[in-house]
Each structure stands twice: as structure tokens, then as C-alpha cells.
Amino acid sequence: MQDIAEAAGVSPMTVSNCFRYPDRVRAKTREAVMKVAAELGYVPNMSAGLLAAGTSRVIGAVLPSIRNSSFYRYVAGLRQAATAEGHELITMIAETPEEEFSAVQTLLGLRVAGIALVAGPHAPELRQLLELSGTAVVESWGGDKAIGRGVSYDVGAASRALTRHLIAQGRRRIGFVQVSGGGGHRYTMRLPAFRQEMFAAGLSDSLVLTVRAADGFGSGAQILNEFLALEPKLDAILCPTDVVAAGAVFECQRRGLEVPGDIAVAGWGDYDIGRQLSPSLTTIAPFSDEIGQGAVSILLGDAPPSEGPLLTPYALEIRESA
Amino acid sequence: MQDIAEAAGVSPMTVSNCFRYPDRVRAKTREAVMKVAAELGYVPNMSAGLLAAGTSRVIGAVLPSIRNSSFYRYVAGLRQAATAEGHELITMIAETPEEEFSAVQTLLGLRVAGIALVAGPHAPELRQLLELSGTAVVESWGGDKAIGRGVSYDVGAASRALTRHLIAQGRRRIGFVQVSGGGGHRYTMRLPAFRQEMFAAGLSDSLVLTVRAADGFGSGAQILNEFLALEPKLDAILCPTDVVAAGAVFECQRRGLEVPGDIAVAGWGDYDIGRQLSPSLTTIAPFSDEIGQGAVSILLGDAPPSEGPLLTPYALEIRESA
DNA sequence: ATATAGAATTGTAGCGCTACAAAAATTTGT
DNA sequence: ACAAATTTTTGTAGCGCTACAATTCTATAT
The missing domain is CATH 1.10.260 (434 Repressor (Amino-terminal Domain))
Incomplete structure (x- = not known):
């Protein structure tokens, strides 16, 4: 200087x-x-600047994975909002709770202005570490028990809307795919909502299959086959992601089943593939970029300060597959 | 403290x-x-530590996009090698040369130990900025004119190997898909190599189609149709990525063309989808994690110091589609 | 028990920058 | 032209930490 x-x-x-x-x-x-x-x-030298001024213009985000493109829109939203507020966004990838903990430590060491987490399994000491640090934190897709404050769309409402849509289409034997491992927490609200609507319609809510992770087409094919073994008259399935749904659709085509004629297939997440696929996938559009924007607005303290998570919009995208 | x-x-x-x-x-x-x-x-407080010690244990990587999963293995390699050397990896997403320039400025401001770039269009002032800064830099997928040092597999050799394979399978009218926009630079070595082998085999090397970006299934379908309009007897196409190849395969199925019976379809990149697809895709496996590891080893100064880029392995994966 | 090598611990100074208040330069009003 | 108000520029001190050398402690040999 x-x-x-x-x-x-x-x-x-x-x-x-x-x-x-x-x-x-x-x-x-x-x-x-x-x-x-x-x-x-x-x-x-930002380090010197931070040291002298005590405030940083960098926001840190921890992403669970970039294995599929699901976080693309989220990061875009984070970045856009951060830039608009004169901040920079740095990201760290962490695929396990331990890696996430270590990533948060690094971000804390950098004394970033705020940390955006993604809901999922966390290391048990993480919450305390963040609370003691006094750093602003937000948990995207997080609910009431979020670390910091949560930002999310109403996953339960979306799940109910999608289930109701299938029922309204005349579907009766609807299978639900549950995710246990990995980012499981982001999915947990869906099943109870599904059960609720099925019960309310007097239908069986027990056609539930659990898969470890929701990655890749392969699991879609496998799921379809398991479901059909369980219930040959299956007429709809609700998949955890569009990718899995696409896999299921491929498998239907291979087996000569018509979608949506014989089986309705619903995805989740409004991925590119769901739009491209023929039949295009009925899905839930979560507008993840708004989650990212909301996260930044909370971190920077200009979000409406209310109780509970900041709610972002979602939409039921009705397309060809269901 | x-x-x-x-x-x-x-x-x-x-x-x-x-x-x-x-x-x-x-x-x-x-x-x-x-x-x-x-x-x-x-x-x-890392900032204070950096200020006092003058050295950082953080490596910064700039990624052009996380829109598709192509950088997953690369980042995994970076992360793994960085961790093994006691460093942390932070990433910044930059989708345009201007954003990349700004990301590099932030990383420089953070005084990271090294910066890993990805080859592609750069802001003109970027090279000078990095040279003046004295920060270690590496350009992944970069060649001789890389900023800092390049790390890459031999794209030309891979392209030749794939072309030779198609020719050896008896293909004669082979179409090549060229990418112009976006990360175009990472693709430029492929076409000359293709032409060279086609010429050497006495075949026409002029079946070349240019697409703006190589994103998504949609372009695969479009490409196939344009090629068939150009040359109805087309018997093979070389796609820029497995995703595009998958799109082309879908379109073939829709048109009732057999893959590989009527048309051989080759992808590039060894993406998940290429393994899952039926027929599975013949492709080039670039082992991107090794590029990431190589990048870190260069940044940290423990790579064999030689002229030109650090070469990593690649493999021709012969599967069902070609 | 004492000397000695080695390991563990501790002051001191300063890294590059910014908050804050004070000083200098410029503009404005009469 | 001069004073007052305003804008622009400038010292000073200190942010939290670590390199380095100096000091203190511990273990071993005689």
C-alpha cells in the first residue's frame, strides 16, 4: 500500500x-x-483489512456435493444476492458431517461475514461451535430446528400438493420413494405429508420404498422394479428427484409400460433433465435461487425478522408424466 | 488467544x-x-495468522460452473490432495471471464497459497495480474500457453484414439461435433486430431457441426437431426460430452435408429449417465481427479519441475455405443 | 549429585491495513 | 475578499497472530 x-x-x-x-x-x-x-x-490484503476493520465482505457457503447439478440454482442465488450487497461468495464442498465441520472451522478462521449451510446431517458439535463464534448462520432447506435461521420452501405443502394432484388424476396405488442416507434430512418432511393426503383420500399409504441415496438413473430403474414386485398394479410413483424419476421412466420404457398411461411418474426439483425428457416430468419446482437469495438476506441482516424459517415459494409443475 | x-x-x-x-x-x-x-x-483467526506468518494454508480454485457434474471429480482430486498436504480448499464459481477476474482478485486479496484455474476464455488482464502477484497458479486442462503451469491429459491423443477406434469398427461417415462458446478452449485440440486421423484413413473429415454450448440433452437431439439432414448415411458421431451423446442416443431411439447398429455414438468425459445408459456410452475417461491432484502438487511445488504442462492419464472406454 | 544435551515454553516486534479524529484544501455565502 | 461550511486528505494506534531468539524445564549420562 x-x-x-x-x-x-x-x-x-x-x-x-x-x-x-x-x-x-x-x-x-x-x-x-x-x-x-x-x-x-x-x-x-483482505486479511490485514479484516484484522484492522473487524468486518469481512466475504460470505462462505458449505455445499454437500456438486455431484449433480441440484445446487446450481442455489449457488447462483447466493452469488447474485451477495454481489448485489457488495460481498463475495466463497464455497466449500463437504460430503460428510466431519468435512462440513472442518469446512466451517476454516470459514470461521477466515472470519467470514456469514455462513450458509445446507440442511442435512451435521456434526453434533457444529451448532455449539457456531453459536459460540457469534457468526451469522443460515441453514438452507432448514426448518424450525435449523442452525441459525432456516430458509426453505414449505416442503410438506409441496408434497401434499403433488400427492393431491396424483389422486385427482385418478391414481390409486401410489408408491412413495423415501431417501434415508446422504442428504436425507432435506427429504424427511415429504413422507408424512404424503401419508396424510393418502389417508385423507382413503387410500393405502404403505407403498413406501426406502433407498439409501438418490443419485443417478440406476436407482430409478431399481426402484421401479422393486415396486412392481411389491404391487403389480402400481399406477403412480413419487420419486425423490427428477433424476431418479428419469431413471424410472427409462425403465418403464424398457418394460413396455406407458408413462403416464400405465404409470404416472412424478419427480422433484425441476431439473433440466425433467424438461428435456419425453414425457416431460411433472415435478416440484423449488426455486432454489430464491433460497440462496433469502439466505444472503438473512446473513446480512436485511431479511424480515420473524419467527421460524424464511419461506420461499415453490410450484407444482404439471407436465406430461403425471 | x-x-x-x-x-x-x-x-x-x-x-x-x-x-x-x-x-x-x-x-x-x-x-x-x-x-x-x-x-x-x-x-x-487465519487472517491474523497469515498477516504475521506471511503464508496461508488455503488453496483457491475457480470453477467455471457447477451446472453439470463434470467438475465433481476434479474438485474431489483438488480437495483430496490439498487435505493430504495440510491445506484447505475454497472454491469460487465464475461463469464469465469478468466474474473469473473478480474471483481471482478476491482470492489474491485473501492471499491464498495458490490458485487453480480452469482453461477457458480469460479476461485479458488476468495473466498479468497473476504474474505481478507472484502467487502460484495452475491452469487445469491448460496446455503450453497456460497461465502458470498447465495440467491436463493429452486431449489430442485421446481424440485420435477415439477416432481410430471408430474407423477400426468400420465406420466411414463420421460426424464430429465442435463446441464454440463457453468452455470452448477445453475442446479445441480435439478437432485437428480428428481430422488428422480421418485424413490418414482416407476418409472425409468435413462432417463437422458446431454448437454454441455443450449443455444438456436437447443439443444432442438437435445435433443428430442436423447431421442426418446433412448426411443421411451418417454412421457415427463424436459428441463433445456424454450428456450430448446421451441426448443423441435418445433421439436415435425416437427415430428408430439402432445404436450402435445403425449409428455409433461416442461421448466424452465418462459421466455417470454414460455408464447407466443403455446402450452404455463409449467415451474418453479423463480421470479428472488426477488433474486436481496434479494441480495441487504444482501449486505446492512438489511436482516434477519440467517444461510444458503436467500430463495426467486418460483412457478410451470402449462400451456398447460405439 | 551435578553437568549437559535436548525439549518445551515464552517475550518481543511487527505483519498490512483501517477507524477515528484532526488537519488541510476546497467550495460557498455574503 | 473574507469567514464559514463542507469536502478531501492525513497521522496514530492497534487489530490477532507468528518468526525468531532467548529462556526455562526435563531427561540422561557421568
Whole structure:
């Protein structure tokens, strides 16, 4: 900074102001300083700045995986909102609770302005660590017991809406696919809602299959086969993701079953593949980018401060498959 | 730190050593300090540490997108190697050259130990900024003109191998799909290699179609149709990614064309979908995790120092589709 | 019991920056 | 032209930590 100041003929303090509070410096001076800085390749040391000022302009997000594209829109929303508020977003990938804990420690070490978590299994000490740190935290897809505050759409309502839609279409033997491992927590609200609606319609709510993880087409095929072994007259299935639903549709085609003629297949998540597929998938669109935006607004303290999670919209996308 | 030191009855310096050089502290002392730190939720301020020590244990990676899963294995490799070397990995997503430039500025501001870029269009000032900064840089999938040093498999050799394979299978009218926009640079080596082999075999190398971006199934279908309009006797196509290839396969099925009977379809990248699909896709497996590991080894200075890019392995995966 | 090598622990100074208040320069009003 | 109001610029002190050297403690040999 000293070098830039000398080269530009101003004091170090003016250089600092140019980067941190451009408005406080006259345009002419600022341009001269910025020019010299660009020539010398000077980028302010954020660490020193953070240390001196005590506040950071970086938000950290921990993602459970980038194995599939499900977090693309979420991250886009985070990034867009962070940028709009003059912050930067850094992400860390953590596939296990232990890795997540370690990622949070790193983010805390960096003294980021806020941390965006994704709901799922967490290390038991995580909540306490974050509370003691005093860092702003938000848990996306989190509900009432979220670490920090939750941001999510109403998963239960979405699940009920989708179930009701299938029933309204005349489906009677509806199978539900439950996810246990991995990001299981993000799915837990769906089953009770499904059961509730099925019960209310006087239908059997016991056609439930549990799969470990919801990754890939393979599980879709497997699920379909298991369901058909369980209930040959199955006329609809509710899949945990569009990817699994796509796998199920492929398997239907292989077996000569018509979708939606013989079996209705519903997905979840409004993935690209669901739009491209023929038949296109009926699904729940979670507008994950709004979850990301909501998360940032909470972290930066400009969200409406109310009890419980911040609710974002969702939509039932009725397409060809169900 | 002061608080921890007092609570544990040691000097601040010992607390510092516990976190930074655990071996320098007697096990008993260390445990006592760590226990207090855990209770109080103390996490060392990396910024202050960096400022004082002048070195960081964080590596930054800039990813062009997480829209599809293609970087999953790459990031896994980066992460694994970084962790093995006692470093942390943070990632930034940047979808345009401008965003990438800004991401690099942030990483530079954080004074990370090294920056891993992905080959593609860069902002013109990026190279100079990084050179002036003196930060270690590596460009994954980068070649001779990489910013910093390149790490990549031999894309040209892979393209030649795949082309030769198709020719050896008796294919004569082979279409090649070229990508222009987006991460185009990562694809540029493929076409010349394709042409070379086609020419060497006395075949026409002019069945080339250019698409803007290689995202999604939709483009696969479109490409197939355009190719067939161009050359009805087409007997093979080389797609830029497995996803596009899958889209082409779907379209073949829709049109009643047999794969590989009527048309051979080759993908690239060894994506999950290529293994799951029926017919499974013949593809190039790039072992992206090794690219990630190589990138970290270069950044941390323990890669064999030679001229040109660090070469990682690749494999021609011959499966059902070609 | 004492000397000595080695391990463990501890002060000191300073990393690069910014908050804050004070000083200097500029603009505005009369 | 001069004072007052406003804008722009500038020192000073200190953020939390670690390198390094100096000091204290522990284990071993004589």
C-alpha cells in the first residue's frame, strides 16, 4: 500500500480509502491511485483489512456435493444476492458431517461475514461451535430446528400438493420413494405429508420404498422394479428427484409400460433433465435461487425478522408424466 | 488467544504453537489447551495468522460452473490432495471471464497459497495480474500457453484414439461435433486430431457441426437431426460430452435408429449417465481427479519441475455405443 | 549429585491495513 | 475578499497472530 501511495503521490490512508470507500475520495485522485495500483498489480490484503476493520465482505457457503447439478440454482442465488450487497461468495464442498465441520472451522478462521449451510446431517458439535463464534448462520432447506435461521420452501405443502394432484388424476396405488442416507434430512418432511393426503383420500399409504441415496438413473430403474414386485398394479410413483424419476421412466420404457398411461411418474426439483425428457416430468419446482437469495438476506441482516424459517415459494409443475 | 492462554495457564505463544505446530508442544499441554479452546469455541483467526506468518494454508480454485457434474471429480482430486498436504480448499464459481477476474482478485486479496484455474476464455488482464502477484497458479486442462503451469491429459491423443477406434469398427461417415462458446478452449485440440486421423484413413473429415454450448440433452437431439439432414448415411458421431451423446442416443431411439447398429455414438468425459445408459456410452475417461491432484502438487511445488504442462492419464472406454 | 544435551515454553516486534479524529484544501455565502 | 461550511486528505494506534531468539524445564549420562 505504501508503494502505491508513494507512486501516486498520496498518503497510504488515501489508497486505503480508494478501495474501501471510493466515495470518500475525489474522482480524480481515485483514478490516479487505481491506475497505479493496476499497473503494479496491487490487490489489497483482505486479511490485514479484516484484522484492522473487524468486518469481512466475504460470505462462505458449505455445499454437500456438486455431484449433480441440484445446487446450481442455489449457488447462483447466493452469488447474485451477495454481489448485489457488495460481498463475495466463497464455497466449500463437504460430503460428510466431519468435512462440513472442518469446512466451517476454516470459514470461521477466515472470519467470514456469514455462513450458509445446507440442511442435512451435521456434526453434533457444529451448532455449539457456531453459536459460540457469534457468526451469522443460515441453514438452507432448514426448518424450525435449523442452525441459525432456516430458509426453505414449505416442503410438506409441496408434497401434499403433488400427492393431491396424483389422486385427482385418478391414481390409486401410489408408491412413495423415501431417501434415508446422504442428504436425507432435506427429504424427511415429504413422507408424512404424503401419508396424510393418502389417508385423507382413503387410500393405502404403505407403498413406501426406502433407498439409501438418490443419485443417478440406476436407482430409478431399481426402484421401479422393486415396486412392481411389491404391487403389480402400481399406477403412480413419487420419486425423490427428477433424476431418479428419469431413471424410472427409462425403465418403464424398457418394460413396455406407458408413462403416464400405465404409470404416472412424478419427480422433484425441476431439473433440466425433467424438461428435456419425453414425457416431460411433472415435478416440484423449488426455486432454489430464491433460497440462496433469502439466505444472503438473512446473513446480512436485511431479511424480515420473524419467527421460524424464511419461506420461499415453490410450484407444482404439471407436465406430461403425471 | 489471550483468553485461551490464561484459561489454560500457558502463554499465548503456546496456544499459537498448539494450532500451528502441534509437534512443538508436549502432548499433555496441547490437550489441555485444545480442550479449553473447544469449550470456548476458539478458532484461530487465519487472517491474523497469515498477516504475521506471511503464508496461508488455503488453496483457491475457480470453477467455471457447477451446472453439470463434470467438475465433481476434479474438485474431489483438488480437495483430496490439498487435505493430504495440510491445506484447505475454497472454491469460487465464475461463469464469465469478468466474474473469473473478480474471483481471482478476491482470492489474491485473501492471499491464498495458490490458485487453480480452469482453461477457458480469460479476461485479458488476468495473466498479468497473476504474474505481478507472484502467487502460484495452475491452469487445469491448460496446455503450453497456460497461465502458470498447465495440467491436463493429452486431449489430442485421446481424440485420435477415439477416432481410430471408430474407423477400426468400420465406420466411414463420421460426424464430429465442435463446441464454440463457453468452455470452448477445453475442446479445441480435439478437432485437428480428428481430422488428422480421418485424413490418414482416407476418409472425409468435413462432417463437422458446431454448437454454441455443450449443455444438456436437447443439443444432442438437435445435433443428430442436423447431421442426418446433412448426411443421411451418417454412421457415427463424436459428441463433445456424454450428456450430448446421451441426448443423441435418445433421439436415435425416437427415430428408430439402432445404436450402435445403425449409428455409433461416442461421448466424452465418462459421466455417470454414460455408464447407466443403455446402450452404455463409449467415451474418453479423463480421470479428472488426477488433474486436481496434479494441480495441487504444482501449486505446492512438489511436482516434477519440467517444461510444458503436467500430463495426467486418460483412457478410451470402449462400451456398447460405439 | 551435578553437568549437559535436548525439549518445551515464552517475550518481543511487527505483519498490512483501517477507524477515528484532526488537519488541510476546497467550495460557498455574503 | 473574507469567514464559514463542507469536502478531501492525513497521522496514530492497534487489530490477532507468528518468526525468531532467548529462556526455562526435563531427561540422561557421568
